[in-house]
Amino acid sequence: GNSVTQMEGPVTLSEEAFLTINCTYTATGYPSLFWYVQYPGEGLQLLLKATKADDKGSNKGFEATYRKETTSFHLEKGSVQVSDSAVYFCALSPGGGNKLTFGTGTQLKVEL
């Protein structure tokens, strides 16, 4: 079956630090890959997505590249801000489908 594994948190960084949250997946076929963000007290929001190998999704300074050879979709940001503090979820949906499988989420805390 499909599964998503992401690094455990919480991750605590200083403002302007570089961020990497690792995500690897197991899936048959060619899934689409997503990063969702959940700010405190809010619902999940789509942060970025990639639908095929070597695609790079990007939004709000975050980016992730679909690496089929390593089955990974690591989230990166060059300089985090306090406002980036949230829980980040990596997810996949099978090719041609829309049923999402989520990772366990990684809490990010950015301090001044």
Next chain:
Amino acid sequence: GAVVSQHPSWVICKSGTSVKIECRSLDFQATTMFWYRQFPKQSLMLMATSNEGSKATYEQGVEKDKFLINHASLTLSTLTVTSAHPEDSSFYICSAGTGGTDTQYFGPGTRLTVL
């Protein structure tokens, strides 16, 4: 655009009662809606998928008679937790998708506490 609302945002009920949670797509038609359950500091667990006008498809291990899902229109789906017990206390989240795309739009969630 693509806003999904849930009502209520939180609810407290007594054990044995039933609770209905509404999920609405406000500015688009949702051909498919999904219901998730999220435990504290854990991931979202898909409970069921519903398509407008048809019966919901439940994930393995989810009791369909306990978690009743109705998707009566392209903008509304409801989840009813029947005969709720304290172990049903959780954060319930819905999402909506449109045909031809694999993107889901999530509601803000409903916190259910069963006493």
